[in-house]
Amino acid sequence: MNFSGYAGRILEINLTNEQIKVRSLDKNFAVKYIGGRGFGARILWDRTDATTTPLSPENPIIMSAGPLTGLLVPGSGKTSFTGLSPATESFGDSNIGGHIGLRLKQAGFDVLILNGKRPIPSCLIIQNDKVTFISATPYIGKGAFQVEKELKNDLDDTNFAVCTIGPAGENLVRCSSIQSEFRFAGRTGLGAVLGSKNIKAIAIQGDHEIPIAEPDQLLKLFKKANSYLKEHKIADIWQRQGTLGLVEGVNEVGILPVRNFQDAVWEYTSEISGNKFEEVFTNWHAHSCLYCNVACEGIASTEKGLRVRPQYENVAMLGSNIGIKDITEVVELNHRCNELGLDTISAGNLVGLVMEAFERKMISKKECNGIEPTWGNFQAAYELLEMIAHREGIGNILADGIRNFIKTFPQSINFAMHCKGLEQSGYDTRPLIGMSLAYATADIGAHHNRAWVAYHELRKNYTLKEIAQLVIFHQHFRPLMDCLGACRFPWIEFEIDPSIYADFYSFCVGIKTSFQQLIERSEAIYNITRAINLRRGITRKDDYPPPRTFNDPVPQGPFQGKVLEKDKYEQILNLYYELRGWTEEGIPKKETLNRLGLEDLIEYI
Ligand code: SF4
Numbered sequence: 001m002n003f004s005g006y007a008g009r010i011l012e013i014n015l016t017n018e019q020i021k022v023r024s025l026d027k028n029f030a031v032k033y034i035g036g037r038g039f040g041a042r043i044l045w046d047r048t049d050a051t052t053t054p055l056s057p058e059n060p061i062i063m064s065a066g067p068l069t070g071l072l073v074p075g076s077g078k079t080s081f082t083g084l085s086p087a088t089e090s091f092g093d094s095n096i097g098g099h100i101g102l103r104l105k106q107a108g109f110d111v112l113i114l115n116g117k118r119p120i121p122s123c124l125i126i127q128n129d130k131v132t133f134i135s136a137t138p139y140i141g142k143g144a145f146q147v148e149k150e151l152k153n154d155l156d157d158t159n160f161a162v163c164t165i166g167p168a169g170e171n172l173v174r175c176s177s178i179q180s181e182f183r184f185a186g187r188t189g190l191g192a193v194l195g196s197k198n199i200k201a202i203a204i205q206g207d208h209e210i211p212i213a214e215p216d217q218l219l220k221l222f223k224k225a226n227s228y229l230k231e232h233k234i235a236d237i238w239q240r241q242g243t244l245g246l247v248e249g250v251n252e253v254g255i256l257p258v259r260n261f262q263d264a265v266w267e268y269t270s271e272i273s274g275n276k277f278e279e280v281f282t283n284w285h286a287h288s289c290l291y292c293n294v295a296c297e298g299i300a301s302t303e304k305g306l307r308v309r310p311q312y313e314n315v316a317m318l319g320s321n322i323g324i325k326d327i328t329e330v331v332e333l334n335h336r337c338n339e340l341g342l343d344t345i346s347a348g349n350l351v352g353l354v355m356e357a358f359e360r361k362m363i364s365k366k367e368c369n370g371i372e373p374t375w376g377n378f379q380a381a382y383e384l385l386e387m388i389a390h391r392e393g394i395g396n397i398l399a400d401g402i403r404n405f406i407k408t409f410p411q412s413i414n415f416a417m418h419c420k421g422l423e424q425s426g427y428d429t430r431p432l433i434g435m436s437l438a439y440a441t442a443d444i445g446a447h448h449n450r451a452w453v454a455y456h457e458l459r460k461n462y463t464l465k466e467i468a469q470l471v472i473f474h475q476h477f478r479p480l481m482d483c484l485g486a487c488r489f490p491w492i493e494f495e496i497d498p499s500i501y502a503d504f505y506s507f508c509v510g511i512k513t514s515f516q517q518l519i520e521r522s523e524a525i526y527n528i529t530r531a532i533n534l535r536r537g538i539t540r541k542d543d544y545p546p547p548r549t550f551n552d553p554v555p556q557g558p559f560q561g562k563v564l565e566k567d568k569y570e571q572i573l574n575l576y577y578e579l580r581g582w583t584e585e586g587i588p589k590k591e592t593l594n595r596l597g598l599e600d601l602i603e604y605i
Helices: 027-033 036-047 100-106 144-155 187-196 215-231 235-253 274-280 312-318 327-340 344-359 378-389 394-398 402-408 410-414 433-441 464-484 500-509 515-535 547-551 566-580 590-595 599-604
Strands: 009-014 019-024 061-065 079-084 091-096 111-115 122-127 130-135 161-164 178-180 183-185 199-205
Touching (some): 027 036, 036 061, 036 079, 036 111, 036 464, 036 515, 061 100, 061 187, 079 100, 079 187, 091 178, 091 187, 100 161, 100 199, 144 161, 144 178, 144 199, 144 327, 178 187, 183 187, 187 199, 215 235, 215 500, 235 274, 312 327, 312 344, 344 378, 344 402, 378 394, 394 402, 402 410, 410 547, 433 464, 433 566, 464 500, 464 515, 515 599, 590 599
Parallel strands (some): 009 111
Antiparallel strands (some): 061 079, 122 130, 161 199, 178 183
16 A cells, blocks of 8 residues: 555564465555454454454454554554453444554554464564563562563663553453553453453554655644644643643533532532642653653652543542542552553442442442442542452452443442443433443443534533434544544643544544545544444434433532433433434435445345
């Protein structure tokens, strides 16, 4: 392939027999599926079927960079992991920052597909075309950060980028993350897929140049974008606090998760806020992703020597959601999740669930291995995280996900907060029909990164149709950034003109493409992920928010007394399907698949 932006090749490794295949990236494939998540989704559709189970050797894990990954675009370190999710048993993907995607491209590959299973725990080492394995025995049982550091030392080459899993991934915990350089592919449990393949770490290094179609134009646009970001009115606060700065605002508008989403405002919010963090951790310093001068990924050190960098979700789910009101304790839980290789959102959600079940006397101290999981009990929360990661006691039930907890304690269905088996992230959606729809129809389950429309519906009154349209637009635009391989904050938080990404794409790849064309391709990819889910039994019945959203009125705050109205939700779900060109059961219609160039999917769904 001789067009630019891409490395131009796909590397596929069968871990069972060490068979390695290298093939060229087909131009039509690249244009149609863009990169990153798009490549992952299409490959996952082609390589799995209804019978493939997430933790089997047959489930591939796909690391895929985008056409902008590693190039002169703000925040271009983004790379996708894709596979069948151990959390939802359906489509799963998660995005990571750092240098791992850039190194993959420098090694000469846009995509790495891992099939099969290593006979012994191993680390995969890729240096340009050379693929080797080393024993992971020295790293087994160790934390994700620790292993990255040790492996880099052992490889004795600072040019390697390394991604790792923690003990949770090794123990096939269904909310395990993948870590690299303090960034995380946290959601959907893909760390457990790596664990199931006996892969503890992947190290990549290479020295290929990545071709750029119009380097001068790209440089000009990059400078323009970065000066826009630097001069933006929120640049200073965003650099100091990042998304942590949202905590107090989310509390004020009344959608903060408090005590397992029972409440939506919290009297101790200022204790876990961005301002509090700055006050307590005075030694923080700005840290930036690849080619981004926003530098919102600040790092601080605790007295115990932990390096920390909490974001909104970490603090909401491991703070207010479990009643912890000391920022240093929240930070310690956050750090422990990271080392154990647990997704902080799912972990905070599960700990909150146990605390509520304990409060309701559904589970006893004995069932919790002698700990008392009461709200705000730091030690209990800490121990629960250890128990989940190591599959001990009640942790073994939680390690198999929120639906497994419901199966074991059936009454918890009324307060277990998830969609499709993915634990809900940090926004209470009872007053927000659009955000409820966004969670419920997200292809990976209840995660805000597919469509975070709460911001919009809190500011304006929309008709149901307008909200459904907004959700759909976000479900195409936000994942588009995961296809391209760039950070979405410049658009979401700094309101940069979205069409700039079409120009970035055109200058990198050398194919003049409009923003609308990119959005249409992202829509096609959304239909592929829907098809993967449909093939695995997901239909309309799975597109509903959790029962608490409908049944338990918000106890206090601006939305006191609010629940999501069931008939209105049915209406918006119908509208959503109609606008997408799906049937009333949520199945893409033949004409929709034709319109999106997905004719070959028709016979399967
Ligand atoms: S905006 Fe923040 S998260 Fe995004 S690339 Fe820049 S520093 Fe990284």
